[in-house]
Amino acid sequence: MPEWIEQAAGVYTRRYAELDLTVGLVVGSERCLVVDTRGSRGQGEELASAVREVTSAPPLIVLTHAHFDHAFGAAALSASFGDCPIWSHTACRSALTEHAEADRREWTERYLADGEHALAGDLAETPIATPTRTFDRAERLDLGDRTVELFHPGPGHTGHDVVAVAGDVVFAGDLVEHAPGGSFTEESFGPDTHLTAWPAALDHVLAHRPRVVVPGHGDPVDASFVARARDDLRALADLRAAVRAGTLTVADAVEAAPLPPEVVRAALA
Numbered sequence: 001m002p003e004w005i006e007q008a009a010g011v012y013t014r015r016y017a018e019l020d021l022t023v024g025l026v027v028g029s030e031r032c033l034v035v036d037t038r039g040s041r042g043q044g045e046e047l048a049s050a051v052r053e054v055t056s057a058p059p060l061i062v063l064t065h066a067h068f069d070h071a072f073g074a075a076a077l078s079a080s081f082g083d084c085p086i087w088s089h090t091a092c093r094s095a096l097t098e099h100a101e102a103d104r105r106e107w108t109e110r111y112l113a114d115g116e117h118a119l120a121g122d123l124a125e126t127p128i129a130t131p132t133r134t135f136d137r138a139e140r141l142d143l144g145d146r147t148v149e150l151f152h153p154g155p156g157h158t159g160h161d162v163v164a165v166a167g168d169v170v171f172a173g174d175l176v177e178h179a180p181g182g183s184f185t186e187e188s189f190g191p192d193t194h195l196t197a198w199p200a201a202l203d204h205v206l207a208h209r210p211r212v213v214v215p216g217h218g219d220p221v222d223a224s225f226v227a228r229a230r231d232d233l234r235a236l237a238d239l240r241a242a243v244r245a246g247t248l249t250v251a252d253a254v255e256a257a258p259l260p261p262e263v264v265r266a267a268l269a
């Protein structure tokens, strides 16, 4: 079973085997903040009980982005807490409205194909929450004796990523990933990814001088890991530009890139 790990006083992370997802919890004197919600009704309910093991403070929820594994637990999580506020970027709300059903279908089929029938059934019956509080650039959440700053660092993994700053611990969602033995995976790069803008988004994360950066998947990392990830993304963006300009073949780009071939192919697509 996953456990809460206290990264700083009252700031916790919890890493799951399923998709190696990492969620967060910040506990204040008046309220707590749950960062991301897991990917289904059952998973959202599990997370709600896990939060209650740590604190009885009334919760707020923030979604780092609209992808199902981060956002689809929100309805069950919020309902467990008596309909608590759900924060996101404005464009995250529209992405959920427009793409959640397609996302759900795609992943239900993937789970079925993998023989994960319980997960597929849970996902198929998961109600999708609509965020109730949205912002475009930045927002401060008052938890009582502490605040958490939410900000949108510009496009990156998606067009609407949100970063949550709790002192020197920064929750970066999928702007940062910590795959076993590396940084990004094939799943890091999708049709909603803005590869050329992503390095600048990570510069915004680094400008907060974080001691700990919590990725959307995998164990927390430090600022130097994020700086290397930024440099890798910059290299990928340059290689993709060369491929698009016709001065480099995909095979040569894959050879030259600092990441595994399948990850590079996903980034170049």
Ligand SMILES: [Zn+2]
Binding pocket: 065, 067, 157, 174, 216
């Ligand atoms: Zn994602």
